[in-house]
Amino acid sequence: MTLRELFKNNNTVPADGAMGTYFTELTGKGSELCEKYNILAPEIISRIHKEYIAAGAALIRTNTFSANSFTLRTDHGELEKIIRSGYRLALNAASDKAVVCADVSAIYENPNIEFDIFEEYKFIIDCFISEGAKIFIFETLSDLEAVLPAINYIKEKLPDSEIITSFTILPDGSTRSGIPTDKLLEDIIKNKEKLTAVGLNCGSGAAQIYALALKFFSCIRQHSDLYFTIMPNAGYPSIINGRTVFNNAPSYFAEQAARFISHGISAIGGCCGTTPEYIRLISGYIRGNCDTYTKNIPHTSDIKKKRSGFSSKLTKNEFIIAAELDPPNGCDFTKMINAAKILKESGVDIITVSDSPLGHAKADPVICSARIKREIDIEVLPHICCRDRNINALRSILYGAHSENIRAVLAVTGDHIAETDRGIIKPVFNLDSTKLMSLISLMNSDAFADSPIAIGGAFDPAASKPEFALRRLEKKISCGAKFVLTQPIFTDRAVECLKEARKRDIRILAGIMPMVSYRNANYMKNEVPGMVIPDELVERFSPDMSREEAEEVGITIAVEIIERLRDYVDGIYFITPFNRAEVISKVIKKSKLK
Numbered sequence: 001m002t003l004r005e006l007f008k009n010n011n012t013v014p015a016d017g018a019m020g021t022y023f024t025e026l027t028g029k030g031s032e033l034c035e036k037y038n039i040l041a042p043e044i045i046s047r048i049h050k051e052y053i054a055a056g057a058a059l060i061r062t063n064t065f066s067a068n069s070f071t072l073r074t075d076h077g078e079l080e081k082i083i084r085s086g087y088r089l090a091l092n093a094a095s096d097k098a099v100v101c102a103d104v105s106a107i108y109e110n111p112n113i114e115f116d117i118f119e120e121y122k123f124i125i126d127c128f129i130s131e132g133a134k135i136f137i138f139e140t141l142s143d144l145e146a147v148l149p150a151i152n153y154i155k156e157k158l159p160d161s162e163i164i165t166s167f168t169i170l171p172d173g174s175t176r177s178g179i180p181t182d183k184l185l186e187d188i189i190k191n192k193e194k195l196t197a198v199g200l201n202c203g204s205g206a207a208q209i210y211a212l213a214l215k216f217f218s219c220i221r222q223h224s225d226l227y228f229t230i231m232p233n234a235g236y237p238s239i240i241n242g243r244t245v246f247n248n249a250p251s252y253f254a255e256q257a258a259r260f261i262s263h264g265i266s267a268i269g270g271c272c273g274t275t276p277e278y279i280r281l282i283s284g285y286i287r288g289n290c291d292t293y294t295k296n297i298p299h300t301s302d303i304k305k306k307r308s309g310f311s312s313k314l315t316k317n318e319f320i321i322a323a324e325l326d327p328p329n330g331c332d333f334t335k336m337i338n339a340a341k342i343l344k345e346s347g348v349d350i351i352t353v354s355d356s357p358l359g360h361a362k363a364d365p366v367i368c369s370a371r372i373k374r375e376i377d378i379e380v381l382p383h384i385c386c387r388d389r390n391i392n393a394l395r396s397i398l399y400g401a402h403s404e405n406i407r408a409v410l411a412v413t414g415d416h417i418a419e420t421d422r423g424i425i426k427p428v429f430n431l432d433s434t435k436l437m438s439l440i441s442l443m444n445s446d447a448f449a450d451s452p453i454a455i456g457g458a459f460d461p462a463a464s465k466p467e468f469a470l471r472r473l474e475k476k477i478s479c480g481a482k483f484v485l486t487q488p489i490f491t492d493r494a495v496e497c498l499k500e501a502r503k504r505d506i507r508i509l510a511g512i513m514p515m516v517s518y519r520n521a522n523y524m525k526n527e528v529p530g531m532v533i534p535d536e537l538v539e540r541f542s543p544d545m546s547r548e549e550a551e552e553v554g555i556t557i558a559v560e561i562i563e564r565l566r567d568y569v570d571g572i573y574f575i576t577p578f579n580r581a582e583v584i585s586k587v588i589k590k591s592k593l594k
Helices: 003-008 020-027 042-054 076-094 117-130 148-157 181-190 206-223 250-263 276-288 309-315 334-345 365-376 391-403 433-444 466-478 492-501 518-527 547-568 581-590
Strands: 059-061 099-105 135-141 162-167 197-205 227-233 238-240 243-245 320-325 350-353 379-385 408-412 454-459 483-488 507-512 571-575
Touching: 003 099, 003 162, 003 227, 020 042, 042 059, 042 076, 042 276, 059 076, 076 099, 076 117, 099 117, 117 148, 135 148, 135 197, 148 162, 162 227, 181 206, 197 206, 206 227, 206 250, 227 250, 250 276, 309 320, 309 379, 309 454, 320 334, 320 507, 320 581, 334 350, 334 365, 334 581, 350 365, 365 379, 365 391, 379 391, 391 433, 408 433, 433 454, 433 466, 454 466, 466 492, 483 492, 483 571, 492 507, 492 547, 507 547, 518 547, 547 581, 571 581
Parallel strands: 059 099, 099 135, 135 162, 162 197, 197 227, 320 350, 320 571, 350 379, 379 408, 408 454, 454 483, 483 507, 507 571
Antiparallel strands: 238 243
16 A cells, blocks of 8 residues: 555554654663674564554654664674665554555764765665665654755655655754744745655654644645655653663543644654553544644735844845954953943944953853843944854843844854863854854745844955855855854955955955954964964064054055955944943044945
8 A cells, every 4th residue: 555545544543653662661771782682682673563453553664763783883784784674674564554664764974984875865765676675764853865866865765655754843843953933934845846745753842843844834734735744753862871761651642642633734644652552542532533624824024124233234235334343251241331432432332251261261242242232222232153062052042132122243263272272162153143143044945034133254355265265154154144254364465365255145245353462463463363463564663663563564565455355345343442342432433334
């Protein structure tokens, strides 16, 4: 029986429940061994399949979710045996009582391991096809793009194949990679001709997933004839003695899952923590409930977007002056606040706050920015560094920034932790700057839809390989960047790179960092990573100069650089030396920027 025939001939189909957690419950062994038991102890896997079918499941998944050589840390020889055995065990258990789906998980890139993901997909799929598989399920997905190459490969080899894609939506309404529901639905509808069914699984319990699923289901029904599946977790797990344990409440789960039946859901099963008892109770509800589904579920309406003053300046191509301040090393914000006040009075449009430069801990830039905005009443642009935060922490800080009326951020990967500190300080690089930009873009279409955040990035026109810097710039633009702040500019080569960058569709604020002494100039040239300063500029200072004399030289150089590149940029980005805002004020006045 085909998948379409199964769904067409039944109002709602009971699907199976969890394999991994039920395997652990039966054997006491970790679920990471589950797929290997297709060949180590196939009778256990066969028993699990048969228990689910006896409980009423008419749709079952092969025990191959993690069957890839990267996750199982095995070679293709053993992997082939695992996949082939997994498919045969499910097929034999199903007989003519259930339809079997070849289960494939998404394989994500790992920057530390050379791994050809597409070749791995091809190998896995070819193993299934050689066993006669024509129905596939890709489940627990964070996005569609990760598995599109595999889906395309299946459709090329088997045009009549049937494919289910099932996604994990967290309680906050986004996937684990931060993609909001609306964006996910857009991608699914765009690729609907390749799919037979779409669904949700894992991540949430039956009650938590209900509202999300109805929105998902309503949109699918409005734009396609795809079937829809639901496979929630048993609930929220606890960690007991190092093991993940779900509350055993099959009656409650079944009651909550049964709410979907009246909406015409094609299949209902279970994910982590569910057992045959959960499926038995769901099957009972399905046999007694055959109401038609509801189509008219409210859908998100278009919202008129409100733009900040800074965003409006970007849109209107107005010349912008930004100035950066360093956050304090401690709890005294007085110097930073006073500097911000001077900068505002000097005509600065927006103040940026750096994020722990060189990997040294300082006050949080979002908190600093919020305080500057409240006390000085000027727009702010906190730098948000990926190094110290995983994706959950980044989303949290973005929610907080938005609540403080911060409507622009600079997304940066972040400086690396010094080698001497790595024994006690652990770097976190869950995302890089481009992925953070993509995350903010998605949040702009969802949580921040009424008042989006302007996304900025860094650009280094003085890079040793300008072509690489320009390619990186193009990637940032594709990920949602609307403007960039450049590294400080001192050389002719950097100016030429700026001219080339200006051909791209992005606003460029050129970095100007006044040097304020002979010692400061030498330090910047020799000890600050990425800083390229010609010798002739350093030689314009001397160790014998007074503070005032050296400051005047630095201001003159800064003004000269501004004049050279004024026609090739959309604004100036001042990096304030030692938070000496009066220096920036003098440069602005002398260069007649205001």
